[in-house]
Amino acid sequence: MNAGAGPNGLIVVNRGIVEYAANEEEVCLVLAHEIGHQAANHIATSQRNKAAGALVGAILLGALGAAASYGSYGSPDLTRQAMEAGADVGGAIGKISFSKEQEREADYLAAVILYRSDIDLDKARGFLVTLARASGRKETGMLDTHPAGPERIAGWDRAVAEIRAANGGLPQRA
Numbered sequence: 738m739n740a741g742a743g744p745n746g747l748i749v750v751n752r753g754i755v756e757y758a759a760n761e762e763e764v765c766l767v768l769a770h771e772i773g774h775q776a777a778n779h780i781a782t783s784q785r786n787k788a789a790g791a792l793v794g795a796i797l798l799g800a801l802g803a804a805a806s807y808g809s810y811g812s813p814d815l816t817r818q819a820m821e822a823g824a825d826v827g828g829a830i831g832k833i834s835f836s837k838e839q840e841r842e843a844d845y846l847a848a849v850i851l852y853r854s855d856i857d858l859d860k861a862r863g864f865l866v867t868l869a870r871a872s873g874r875k876e877t878g879m880l881d882t883h884p885a886g887p888e889r890i891a892g893w894d895r896a897v898a899e900i901r902a903a904n905g906g907l908p909q910r911a
């Protein structure tokens with residue numbers, strides 16, 4: 738179970754997310770969170786993540802080069818290469834991590850995005866509860882790169898209350 742944001746607007750969502758999610762709204766929360774990292778340009782603001790981002794870009798370029806040299810879709814070799822590139826990108830993106838402040842900002846933006854998209858914020862919240870429950874187990878990759886637990890849920894609840902009161906408006910920056 739993992740998801741991440743990469744360079745050039747890339748967002749990766751592993752199948753585990755969909756398997757853990759109880760409904761579509763929970764998957765939307767994960768996507769909106771990663772869109773939040775993109776919208777706030779979090780990758781470019783971290784030196785460590787710039788390096789990981791460059792690696793992801795190189796893997797994608799390699800995959801595109803392979804596709805171009807085969808020149809046709811549907812070849813088994815191409816499919817295998819694309820799958821390997823996908824796994825590599827997922828692995829590299831799994832190494833991209835953000836500060837606690839950036840995670841809070843991504844959650845806040847996610848709540849704004851979901852609110853403005855008319856997606857049920859209370860249903861979406863369920864994913865944070867699932868994450869908190871899973872946080873004692875080691876096999877959940879998401880927890881290596883994302884905070885989980887009561888603080889994150891409390892932060893989400895505060896954000897949602899604020900965003901509902903502001904009818905989806907963003908807070909003024911100081």
Ligand SMILES: [Zn+2]
Pocket residue numbers: 770774835840843882883
């Ligand atoms: Zn995040």
